[in-house]
Amino acid sequence: MNHIVLFDGECNFCDRSVQFIIKRDKEAVFKFTSLQSDIGQEITRKHQVPGDIDSIIVVKDDKYYIKSAAALQICKHLSGGWKLLFVLSIIPKPIRDNFYDILAKNRYKWFGKNDRCMIPSPEIRNRFL
Numbered sequence: 001m002n003h004i005v006l007f008d009g010e011c012n013f014c015d016r017s018v019q020f021i022i023k024r025d026k027e028a029v030f031k032f033t034s035l036q037s038d039i040g041q042e043i044t045r046k047h048q049v050p051g052d053i054d055s056i057i058v059v060k061d062d063k064y065y066i067k068s069a070a071a072l073q074i075c076k077h078l079s080g081g082w083k084l085l086f087v088l089s090i091i092p093k094p095i096r097d098n099f100y101d102i103l104a105k106n107r108y109k110w111f112g113k114n115d116r117c118m119i120p121s122p123e124i125r126n127r128f129l
Helices: 012-024 038-046 067-075 082-089 093-111
Strands: 003-008 029-034 057-060 063-066
Touching: 003 012, 003 067, 012 029, 012 082, 012 093, 029 038, 057 067, 063 067, 067 082, 067 093
Parallel strands: 003 029
Antiparallel strands: 003 057, 057 063
16 A cells, blocks of 8 residues: 655755655655645545644555654655664654754745745656645
């Protein structure tokens, strides 16, 4: 079963993160869509994700994960040593999410913002919803 990563399509850091995931997701576990897309909006409604969530979202087995939990779910499926980061889930969620929130709050300032979503290459287009 594919897992869905919903990301901020206007965020340069988020765009780079998707590219990072694609390179290390050798089994093509993840499908991607932006939060701003019609499909992204439909998925968040279907899974009853609160509208004020400012986070990457991973939908897996009809459950959604946000913030650090979403990032750790992604790491769990990446090739190489990235899987080892899942051990960070032993850190209490409020502490992990505090670091996530700092990055999320500053992502536009630190990494910039796109006017539009990226256009995937033909090789990876089928990974996007």
